[in-house]
Amino acid sequence: MNKINISSHFPxxxxxxxxxxxxxxxxxxxxxxxxxxxxxxAMGEVNSPKxxxxxxxxxxxxxxxxxxxxxxxxKSNTYYNTHKFEGKAGEQIVIDLKSKxxxxxxxxxxxxxxxxxxDNNSGDENNPRIVLTLPSTGTHTIIVNNRKAGExxxxxxxxxxxxxxxxxxxxxxKLNQRVLKLVEEGKYSEAIPLAQxxxxxxxxxLGEHPYVAASLHNLAFLYGHQGRYSEAERLHKQALEMxxxxxxxxxxxxxxxxxxxxxxxMGQGRYSEAEAHKRRALEMxxxxxxxxxxxxxxxxxxxxxxxxVRQGRYSEAExxxxxALEIEKRLLGNQHPRVATSLNNLAELYVNQGNISNALExxxxxxxxx
Numbered sequence: 253m254n255k256i257n258i259s260s261h262f263p264x265x266x267x268x269x270x271x272x273x274x275x276x277x278x279x280x281x282x283x284x285x286x287x288x289x290x291x292x293x294a295m296g297e298v299n300s301p302k303x304x305x306x307x308x309x310x311x312x313x314x315x316x317x318x319x320x321x322x323x324x325x326x327k328s329n330t331y332y333n334t335h336k337f338e339g340k341a342g343e344q345i346v347i348d349l350k351s352k353x354x355x356x357x358x359x360x361x362x363x364x365x366x367x368x369x370x371d372n373n374s375g376d377e378n379n380p381r382i383v384l385t386l387p388s389t390g391t392h393t394i395i396v397n398n399r400k401a402g403e404x405x406x407x408x409x410x411x412x413x414x415x416x417x418x419x420x421x422x423x424x425x426k427l428n429q430r431v432l433k434l435v436e437e438g439k440y441s442e443a444i445p446l447a448q449x450x451x452x453x454x455x456x457x458l459g460e461h462p463y464v465a466a467s468l469h470n471l472a473f474l475y476g477h478q479g480r481y482s483e484a485e486r487l488h489k490q491a492l493e494m495x496x497x498x499x500x501x502x503x504x505x506x507x508x509x510x511x512x513x514x515x516x517x518m519g520q521g522r523y524s525e526a527e528a529h530k531r532r533a534l535e536m537x538x539x540x541x542x543x544x545x546x547x548x549x550x551x552x553x554x555x556x557x558x559x560x561v562r563q564g565r566y567s568e569a570e571x572x573x574x575x576a577l578e579i580e581k582r583l584l585g586n587q588h589p590r591v592a593t594s595l596n597n598l599a600e601l602y603v604n605q606g607n608i609s610n611a612l613e614x615x616x617x618x619x620x621x622x
Contacts, residue, residue, distance in 0.1 A: 311412040312337070316396065318354065318404045329401040335394045335409060339386045344414040349380040349396060353405020356380050357397040363390030372399060374425050383414055383422035417457055424453040424467075431470065440477045447471045462498055462505060465491040469512050476516050488513040504548065507536040511555055523563055530556045547590070550579040554597060566605050573598045592621040 314335055322331040339345065349358045358380035360369040368387065375381030386392070396407055414422075427450040434443035451467040458464055472487035492509040499505055514529035534552040541549055557572035577594040584590055595618035602611035 311410055314409045315406070316409060317406050318396065318398055320404065325397070330398050331404065332395050332397040335396070336391050337394070337411060339389065339392045341386055341389045343386045344419065345382075345384065345386065346412050346414045346418050347382040347394060348375050348410045349407060350375075350377075351379070351405060351407035353407070354398040354403035355400050356407060357399045358382055359395035359397060360384075361393040361395065362386075362388055363392060364388075365393065374422075383418050383425075420453055420457055424450040424463075427453075428467070428470070431474075435474075440474050444471070444474045444478070447474055460494055460498060462495065465494040465498070465505070465509070468494070469509065472516070473512070476519060481516065481520055484516055485513070488516060502536060502540060504537070504540055507533040507540070507548075507552070510536070511552070514555075514559070518559055518562060523559065526559055527556075530559055544575075544579055545583070547580065547583055550576040550583075550590075550594075553579070554594065557597070557601075561601060561604065564604075566601055569601055570598075573601060587621050589621065592618045595621075 316333055316335070318331045318333055320331070322333050324331050347358060347360065349356050355372070356379060357372045358370065359367060360382055362368050369382045369384050371380045371382050373380065374383075394409065394411075396409060398404070427446045431443045431447045431450065434440070434446070447467070447470050451464070451471055454461065454464045454467050468487045468491035472484040472491070475481075475484035475487065488509070492506065492513060495503065495506045495509050510529045510533040514526040514533065517523070517526035517529065530552070534549075534556055537546070537549050537552045543549065553572045553576040557569040557576070560566070560569035560572070573594065577591065577598060580588065580591050580594055595614050599611045599615040599618065602608070602614065
């Protein structure tokens with residue numbers, strides 16, 4: 253399942269570019285394999301369903317299914333299944349989880365039922381993958397979970413020995429996780445050498461690959477924050493062209509790449525170039541995903557609106573914000589955090605226009621969302 257985490261549009265402020273661009277990096281880390289962990293795995297003994305298990309060429313494969321007969325995490329209201337295996341301390345393994353039916357999440361517990369790993373998108377086609385060296389000997393538990401309440405369906409779980417290639421690519425994932433943490437702390441200079449190492453690993457092993465394109469974007473983002481604009485632009489363009497060659501000229505990743513390049517242009521005050529790229533990204537998203545029925549279309553509308561706000565083109569930004577807000581309400585419900593963000597964007601726009609009464613009314617709606 254192709255699962256690409258795209259950042260939402262963001263509140264306007266004097267630090268808008270820094271904040272927006274940072275979240276663009278996070279979305280790209282979703283493509284290349286940043287782990288997002290759930291917090292509700294501390295549980296006792298769990299029972300595994302009896303499923304047929306096949307072994308071929310030292311690959312252990314299980315075809316399973318998540319349904320309403322499985323156990324459920326009370327906090328997230330999501331179903332989970334469990335599978336056990338015997339492992340030895342020092343053993344290097346790869347666990348893959350694939351599903352076309354639901355947004356899968358993979359968790360690994362040690363023999364004491366302590367969580368030692370979790371992932372949702374580090375594998376092929378952004379499916380979950382765990383690569384690690386087992387820290388202890390005994391019966392380990394794999395948990396197959398869905399990330400969205402109500403999602404059910406079939407999956408394939410596999411376990412095998414890790415190859416040198418697997419371990420190197422896992423190192424790139426760890427480096428990118430450290431990059432993300434440093435970005436969140438504002439330590440861009442420290443993040444650059446780690447991002448360079450992650451890119452070098454991927455280029456050596458994968459050649460032309462969407463993960464390489466994502467790493468190029470990430471390094472470009474960091475260069476942009478250091479004022480190294482020409483280097484950033486070169487890498488963004490390189491990533492864009494690679495995405496086109498690999499995925500075609502009409503693809504959601506291409507649209508995201510266009511918007512990342514537009515953000516760099518906006519930071520340099522190259523507004524006409526930024527607008528052209530943002531419009532292309534928006535129109536592509538509409539063609540690919542439907543004009544009004546996808547959250548990424550709302551994201552693209554909000555991103556174009558932010559550019560207009562930056563230029564003081566408030567009357568052009570307002571209908572875009574409103575469209576984005578209505579899409580998110582239909583898709584996510586009136587109480588979703590993204591709806592609160594969109595309400596805040598609209599309120600800030602009214603403040604800039606001097607329409608304080610409307611700003612206060614919209615702001616109050618956003619504050620009611622928990």
